[in-house]
Amino acid sequence: MGLLSDPYRRRALSRLILRLNTPLCILSYLAGLGWFLGLASPPFTLRSYMSENAMGSTMVEEQFVFGERALSYAREFAGHRKKVGGIPVAWLEKTMWNLGLEVYKQPFSRTLPFPDEMRERYMVKGTNVYGILRAPRAASTESLVLSVPCSTGQHNSQAVGLMLALASYFRGQIYWAKDIIFLVNEHDLIGMEAWLEAYHDVNVTGEASGAVGAGAGPVSVGARDVQSPLDVAVGGLGTGAGWPNLDLCTTFPDAFCRKLNGCCAPLQGRLQRTDWDTLPAYVHSLQTLLLMVLKQGSGRPQGDHGLFLRYHIEAITVRGINSFRQYKYDMGTVGKTLEGMFRKLNNLLERLHQSYFFYLLPSLARFVSIGVYMPAFGFLILILVLKISPEPQLRATAARGGLWAESRPGLLTLVPPLLICHAMGLTLYFLPVLGQHVATQHFPVSESEAVVLTVIAIYVAGLALPHNTHRVLTGCGSERSWMTLKLLSLLYLAMLLGCITLINFSLGFLLAVTMVPVAAIIQPKGPKYLYAVLLVLVTPAVTLLLSIVLYQELIEYPISALECWQLFLQAVSEGLLDHYLYGSIVFPFIALFVYPCWLLLWNVLFWK
Amino acid sequence: MAGVVAVVLGLLLLLGSPGGSTGPPRDSLREELLLSPLPSGDLAATFQFRARWDSELHREGVSHYRLFPKALGQLISKFLVRELHLSLTQGFWRTRTWGQPYLQAPAGAELWVWFQDSVTDVDKAWKELSNILSGTFCASLNFIDSTNTVTPTASFKPLGLANVTDHHLLRYAVLPREVVCTENLTPWKKLLPCGSKAGLAVLLKAERLFHTSYHSQAVHIRPICRDASCLSVSWELRQTLTVVFDAFSIGQGKRDWSLFKMFSRTVTEACPLASESKIYVDISSKTQENELLEVTPLPLSVHEASVQGDRRTYAVYDLLSPSLFNVSRSLNVQLKWKRPQDSLDLSTPVLHAQRYVSGYGLQTGEISTLIYNTHPYRAFPVILLETVPWYLRLYVHTLVITTKGKENKPSYIHYQPAQDRRRPHLLEMLIQLPANSVTKITIQFERALLKWTEYTPDPNHGFYVSPSVLSALVPSVIAMKPEDAEQSPLFTSLFPSSDGSSYFVRLYTEPLLVNLPTPDFSMPYNVICLTCTVVAVCYGSFYNLLTRTFHVEEPSSGGLAKRLANIIRKVRGVPPL
Secondary structure, three states: HHHHHHHHHHHHHHHHHHOOOHHHHHHHHHHHHHHHHOOOOOHHHHEEEOHHHHHHHOOOOOOOOOHHHHHHHHHHHHHHHHHHOOHHHHHHHHHHHHHOOOOEEEEEEEEEEEEOOOOOEEEEEEEEEEEEEEEOOOOOOOOOEEEEEEEOOOOHHHHHHHEEEEEEEEOOOOOOEEEEEEEEEEEEOHHHHHHHHHOOOOOOOOOEEEEOOOOOEEEEEEEEEEEOOOOOEEOOOOOOOOOHHHHHHHHHHHHHHHHOOOOOEEEEOOOOOOOOOOOOHHHHHHHHHHHHHHHHOOOOOOHEEEEHHHHHEEEEEEEEEOOOOOOOOOHHHHHHHHHHHHHHHOOOOOOOOOOOOEEEEEEEEEEEEEEHHHHHHHHHHHHHHHHHHHHHHHHHHHHHHHOOOOOOHHHHHHHHHHHHHHHHHHHHHHHHHHHHHHHHHHOOHHHHHHHHHHHHHHHHHHOOOOOOOOHHOOOOHHHHHHHHHHHHHHHHHHHHHHHHHHOHHHHHHHHHHHHHHHHHHOOOOOHHHHHHHHHHHHHHHHHHHHHHHHHHOOOOOOHHHHHHHHHHHHHHHHHHHHHHHOOOOOHHHHHHHHHHHHHHHHHHHHOO | HHHHHHHHHHHHHHHHHHOOOOOOOOOEEEHHHHHOOOOOOOOOEEEEEEEEOOOOOOOOOOOOOOOHHHHHHHHHHHHHHEEEEEEEEEOOOOHHHHHOOOOOOOOEEEEEEOOOOOOOHHHHHHHHHHHHHHHHHHHOHHHHHOOOEEOOOOOOOOOOOOOOOOHHHHHEEOOOOOOOHHHHHHHHOOOOOOOOOOHHHHHHHHHHHOOOOOEEEEEEEEEEOOOOOOOOOOEEEEEEEEEOOOOHOOOOOOOOEEEHHHHOOOEOOOOOOOOOOEEEEEEEOOOOOOOOOOEEOOOOOOEEEEEEEEEEEEEEEEEOOOOOOOOOEEEEOOOEEEEOOOOOOOOOOOOOEEEEEOOOOOOEEEEEEEEEEEEOOOEEEEEEEEEOOEEEEEEEEEEEEEEEEOOOOOOOOEEEOOOOOEEEEEEEEEEEEOOOEEEEEEEEEEEOOOOOOOOOOHHOOOOOOOOOOEEEEEEEEOOOOOOOOOOOOOOHOOOOOOOOOOEEEEEOOOEEEEOOOOOOOOHHHHHHHHHHHHHHHHHHHEEEEEEEOHHHHHHHOHHHHHHHHHHHHHHHHHOOO
């Protein structure tokens, strides 16, 4: 600090920063990128371990042997489902009651803001059925949830079968200290959200739902189970609101690997490699990490567990994948693993609070904690800081040189662009959904197409707006005013990225990697058209498009340009739906803040 | 020596003539076991042991105890207790599926005491009494202090003979976190005159009693009328124990039961000190067809009573009648269901309630209580008592009571706000429940930040809020004729019934578990390091940078004269100009 209070050295330092500004920025960008790529390699990752003693792998001895019963329940359930043509409520109620559970059902209905064409639903009506296993000798103060989605399209009968078999096995045991809620929810996430809101007696997303009949105290941990045949993946991560506790994520594969002679569960749909320090292994874990970052950045709940996290309930999703390997696991093994998890969770005296809540997983056995991955972002933000700091200096030197002697425009010139950009943002946020009916009347498109196309239209229209309003005010733009505007937009960008990174690192990092360098170099002089192309390339919409391409490459499912465009349209509508249905913040964040900020940069570029 | 022999002889004589007409303190013991199948198929077993003593305990000089336990008798005379009710409960009575209980108790420990009006310092007496009881019953009753004690104004009336209703003599406390186990059962059993050696108490085998879904043991002491004219007072001690057996898990899916299956013991004899020893089995069926149940051995007599607004039939086994043990030496009551129960159409009790915390996040929340009145045409009032610890700051202006979509104004509200670290919130309301309705009561609260030493060792478990208490006179469907308390079975006679058209019910809701904002206790070191660094390094320098302006002072060389002068000054040793 003495460095800064000494005027000589201070001047020398600022001169250094000024002179080496560009190399420093480039260095910082490369460092940030390199750091991020390095996250998948050993020095940055720690071995996963269990902080909670009660969750240790040897704490319980599983005795579930009713795989056959699970399969027969599954067949019966499938039959009844086919007969009813939906969720067989009556059969489920009867079966659960016969197992000795307290059974309730919860009807709910929800009208989507616009029709969801992918899943073909608009006005959703459904019923959640749940049975509560009351813990003997406990006063219903805590509970665990095992939920299985039962939607029309999915073939999830085996999961229901396994759940019922587990329920019947659990009912006979006396060691339960927490109520266990067995929930079959219809219309996957919508049903789950309806149930959670009714359970907490809150109304976050305006869903009309029946009350949940019997409270069973706060849920401390929810686990969710989706299985199709016989291989298991942990899809635990990458949700809108946050991360489940790392302990919970580790429990499952830990138990699984231990029981099943070394074959580990896959993460992000990718099987794990056993070696660690070879190049292919590094590439493999980097790809897994990238997949995770992309998924997390999208802000979508990757499974029902994502909705639990808002209520501070740790939850993971276990999803079966169909692999082509020779050995497959039978229901008994999967049931045993789940039994082990539930008994460990049952043994917990407190909520999961140790371990990590913010982390990235390059593989299940290793993790990157928040303290390690944040510097990657820090380096990127440093560019903005470096760019911001010389501006006053520049101005000072310029003023001394008498460059700006002619006019000293006040901050008034900055008000119109700011207002216009944010008005665009507000339009982008509100108009598509409000104006969908008008759009369908005048154009031959469906509602959901109308919404997506309106979004894109408004987005593009933002570029063409008259951005030179300052000229009306001051007569002529000046060197100084664009610099002030650029300074302002850089500050704004830095603040936005800093905030979003704290809650969603992946989104923040993706935006920073693309937007920061271009934002740093932009100016209304020099190769203007090159700058314009660059700026368009880093707009959030293009980032989304590129992310989709990258994602498809990573899951080794390359697509053509047309498919890519289709996926892009789908992603936009999904993003809107996620916001309106589950309260995801990505769409409003982009529409209300990032897009206006980007428009400000666009303004700077075309400043005259 | 001779004196000692005389005393011993005298004692022997006294023991030899139980209930003799000559001995001034007359006492008696009744024991009773009620087995009632619950609507859900589970089975509740309620033991009651009543010792009655025709003696003035408050008068000095009572030193000879026979059936009445001395430990409790001395407490009563020392602290001038008028009534004492203590219950220790593990589990939660699920009124909705199990029906109305005969004796309900909240999860955890509950203690409420009425003192005599001659007690000057009630709080001191309460404190000492709870500490002594804590030792007697091996329970954490010593944690009862001013932060969880309240003085309800309307909910807890004396159950016994009383002409004082000044509620300042009442103290009430609940410890919802108390865990009940064998260590609490043993001292309770030791209060019984026969211990667990003979009589019904033989069945009280801890291993089986704690293999149940609900376990509640209680001690009720109250003064009662000595005879019909009620000119003098007798003392009554009731020890009750209720357990609910999960018929499903012990019967492997079948709901049949027998004494041996439940308690792994059978009854062989009555307690020799007891004047009455009976087993009642509830064999009344809802559908009027007695085909449903089959009890073996065949009961010698059948008792019909109207209990809780319902006419019920009980098979009675009188252990004192010699014919009972004629056939076999032990009694193993068995019950078989003739056909499987039909599912899902459980009859719900007239009054039941449910309570939960709603909302999410760690700043605010809402306590919601739902009270159901399923009576088809009668409305009745209910008194609700809420005790909320001080660290949940209630906002009384957010209190909303709605029934059928309309606001329901309580006719009586008593609210005593909390004082931080000194006393809890107390909210008592008299609410009218319309027929066939659900009443929702919500009140919002804010979670307080505790001092770091005030957190429990497991702060992430959450903090308990004691159950709320509902007291109501529920209108009965049938007319009940008042019975003589001495003749009727014990399970009907704890709560005094006012008239034939209604019966008294006290219900407890679930305790709540609330999370408070909890610091990460594992990181004080990190936090200390970080704050110290920030304060020491960054703050001071940044403050300097921000508040001071730095000017570069060009070193003025000065004239030749000045330089010379300075050299001279340097030589002289004085500071330069």
